[in-house]
Amino acid sequence: MASDKQVILVTGASSGVGYDTAYALTATTPTNHVIMGVRNLAKGETCLAELQARKPKGILSLLELDVTSDKSVDAAAKKLEADFGRVDVLINNAGIAIKAPHATRPDLRVIFETNVFGPTMLTLALKALLQRSSAPRVINVTSELGSIASRADPTSSSYAVGQNPYRMSKAALNMLTVCQQKELGEFGCKVWAFCPGFVVTNLTGEGDRQWRKDLGGESSETSAQGIVEIVEGKRDGEVGGFVTKYGKAFPW
Numbered sequence: 001m002a003s004d005k006q007v008i009l010v011t012g013a014s015s016g017v018g019y020d021t022a023y024a025l026t027a028t029t030p031t032n033h034v035i036m037g038v039r040n041l042a043k044g045e046t047c048l049a050e051l052q053a054r055k056p057k058g059i060l061s062l063l064e065l066d067v068t069s070d071k072s073v074d075a076a077a078k079k080l081e082a083d084f085g086r087v088d089v090l091i092n093n094a095g096i097a098i099k100a101p102h103a104t105r106p107d108l109r110v111i112f113e114t115n116v117f118g119p120t121m122l123t124l125a126l127k128a129l130l131q132r133s134s135a136p137r138v139i140n141v142t143s144e145l146g147s148i149a150s151r152a153d154p155t156s157s158s159y160a161v162g163q164n165p166y167r168m169s170k171a172a173l174n175m176l177t178v179c180q181q182k183e184l185g186e187f188g189c190k191v192w193a194f195c196p197g198f199v200v201t202n203l204t205g206e207g208d209r210q211w212r213k214d215l216g217g218e219s220s221e222t223s224a225q226g227i228v229e230i231v232e233g234k235r236d237g238e239v240g241g242f243v244t245k246y247g248k249a250f251p252w
């Protein structure tokens with residue numbers, strides 16, 4: 001069934017940046033339908049009820065989606081095709097971090113499955129649906145820690161931060177972004193790598209929320225606003241780039 005709304009899929013919408021983005025995109029815009037991709041439907045139902053209680057003007061709905069599972073990705077793509085016939089905006093937000101500076105091989109597999117293979121396979125599965133949009137966009141939620149240039153620069157503010165596995169995964173996601181801009185750009189799709197900044201979420205565990213606040217972490221609502229600006233076309237001049245909120249950008 002075709003939708004007269006802008007059809008937007010946000011992965012990892014059950015927490016942090018994804019949750020706030022789902023709300024920010026529907027709070028005041030009646031023309032958006034945001035599909036909240038969640039790997040845990042019970043948690044997703046609670047999140048959806050919380051956001052509905054805030055009376056968004058747009059539409060919110062849920063979709064079960066574990067980005068590490070081909071079965072889940074294929075089922076989600078089929079459901080989106082049946083329900084909407086197209087996808088206008090894909091926000092590859094779902095991600096995990098491992099705090100240890102050096103991880104085990106299984107740790108590395110898990111982080112790459114989620115942060116790299118997930119967005120790669122999901123975008124591929126949705127390519128035909130993006131192609132049916134008149135103005136398709138893909139936003140890959142990355143991190144400043146994925147910048148190879150910053151990692152190599154001793155004057156960079158993040159130079160001292162370890163997290164090599166996370167850095168490696170986000171650097172790979174950045175490369176995916178540039179590859180997608182080349183390939184999906186051929187049918188007019190615009191692609192960005194977006195860093196949400198250091199924000200207070202559950203990324204490194206709920207117990208780290210206070211640590212994040214103490215270090216000056218902002219609300220993930222600020223990240224959501226940064227994503228809204230891209231969806232609204234305010235960063236179109238930087239298409240294919242590595243951007244962050246407040247109009248700023250990072251070197252690759």
Ligand SMILES: NC(=O)c1ccc[n+]([C@@H]2O[C@H](COP(=O)([O-])OP(=O)(O)OC[C@H]3O[C@@H](n4cnc5c(N)ncnc54)[C@H](OP(=O)(O)O)[C@@H]3O)[C@@H](O)[C@H]2O)c1
Binds near residue numbers: 066
């Ligand atoms: N927080 C920061 O300071 C920061 C900085 C730079 C970049 N980022 C990036 O921002 C994005 C969002 O993270 P966040 O900070 O909002 O962390 P978060 O609060 O932990 O949220 C992560 C979301 O991803 C979901 N997720 C994890 N694995 C998944 C999978 N296999 N399939 C589907 N969903 C999955 C989680 O689902 P559950 O609710 O089921 O766990 C959750 O909804 C990530 O890509 C992260 O790398 C965050």
